[in-house]
Amino acid sequence: MIRLDATQLLENAGDLAELLVGTVNGGASVGFLAPLARAQALAWWRERAGDVAAGRLAVWAALDGDRVLGTVGLAFPGKANSRHRAEIVKLMVHPDARGRGLGRGLLTTAENAAAAAGITLLHLDTETGSPAERLYRSAGWTPAGAIPDYAADPRGVLRPTTIYYKHVPATAPTR
Template sequence: MTEIVPVSGPELVTYADELAALLIDTVEGGASVGFLTPLDRASAATWWRERAVAVEEGRHQVWIARDGERLAGTIGLVKPALPNARHRAEVAKLMVRPSSRGHGLGRALLAAVERSAAAEGLTLLVLDTETGSPAERLYSAAGWTECGSIPAYAGDPAGVLRATTFYYKAVGPANPVTAQ
């Protein structure tokens, strides 16, 4: 049974080494999540630990999926600091351990973030992913709307520039967001 739970800043520090291993597996598996290969464990763990203050302050939220004693996946939600953006947030770093893929965990992590965002009064979520990646099928199946792509937007783990596709999803009970 997989359990998905939000983590506090101190808990994020506690899980940093496990999250670093997941991040390295994800990057080595070819996912474009902002890092290049080779990614060493110390740098990956430091990246996670550096998010702890933002998590404690509520500017960044992180959920982990545990399958027994093992960390199986994670997802984040980053809130903009600007006053005119308090209704939205960015979904970031959706990662599922390769051995846990294909069982609906990515979809469950995404749904957990969507429910939490709506409960907090957020009305719009955005995310981006490498164009042509397997993640695009997940986002489309989960009801996200593609809103365009930018060529050569981000480097893949090998540093090769790739196109990135952007998505959005309206969440919450009374949402004013409509496609235009």
């Protein structure tokens, strides 16, 4: 896993876009409707570069040579009373690479980086009943509850979302 700086994110935006398109068009609910066009995915990734450069977002990629097989993000809130927490965002593994432990590896990478940054509480949301729930539960995440009709899945059907949290031991002072 490598952490992408803003320049690397832009250099890999095409591969990241392909990952996002494959994930959404493969049925995973990560905030987009299918069919997702490559141009839309590319624009979305390029827009993230500013947040990465400003330190509001950290992005890691799992690579096989030059090919991006997976990604995860860690979003840091800007409020003074929230500096102890962060959100796991856009954990994606290419459909061709699933079942190899990449999702777990990406999640662990983000958790360890959060702890190193002084983060003590992580949270995320995922579609209720999705395969991702098995990963989060097996990795020690706690469900806080489900919200009905929270977001549309890639087909446009409203689905419930489960909110998860996890306490992590900080290894550095809070940001």
